[in-house]
Amino acid sequence: MRRLISSGSSFEATIGYSRAVVQDGWVFVSGTTGYDYATMALPDDIEAQCANTLATIARVLAEAGSSIDDVVRVHYILPDRRDFPKLWPQLSQVFATARPAATMIEARLMEDAMKIEIEVTARLRS
Template sequence: MRRLISSGSTFESQIGYSRAVVSGDWVFVSGTTGYDYSTMTISDDVEEQTRQTLRNIGAALAEAGASFADVVRVHYLMPDLGDFEKTWPALQEVFGEVRPAATAFQAGLSSAEMKIEIEVTAHLGQR
């Protein structure tokens, strides 16, 4: 069974993707940035962008029937890895006990105001 989850972001319909896809016991959350989808605004602070990104991911996971405790892999994408340490407090809050497999990449993002993009994979079968 495959189920598509949307956050309501205009990017999803403009580009043609889902915020998350549930396939069996797996939840794949697309690369997610720090936009507040209700206002389509984004902070210029990397720590606040990280916190908003995690709120966006948390909402997608919840709609999928999952939580951060189910996350088994996380990818961090940043145009400037020099900012990565600034994100650690927010990341520690949600992943500190979960400790998923993780990789950080330095990469250009789709717009200059984006300072972090996070993608996660969760597995529901471990419950």
């Protein structure tokens, strides 16, 4: 059975995607940026954006029946790869248990103010 999960972001309806898709024991979380989706506010600094991004992902995974500790794959997308080391302390703490396979990609994001986008794949808890 396929289940779609929304974070309430206006981007989802406008662009036509789900924050996450749950199917066949997996949770596929779309690229998520640093917005606080309740207020649609985007902090200025990358560390705060990363914290918001990870909080959104954690909420979505919990709704799906999974968690950050069940993440097996993560993609980090940053417009400036030189910012990535600033996030290592935060990321190493959040993913200390999961230790997922990871890739960092340098690419422009949808808005210039966006400084990080994170996409994850996780297993559902048995």
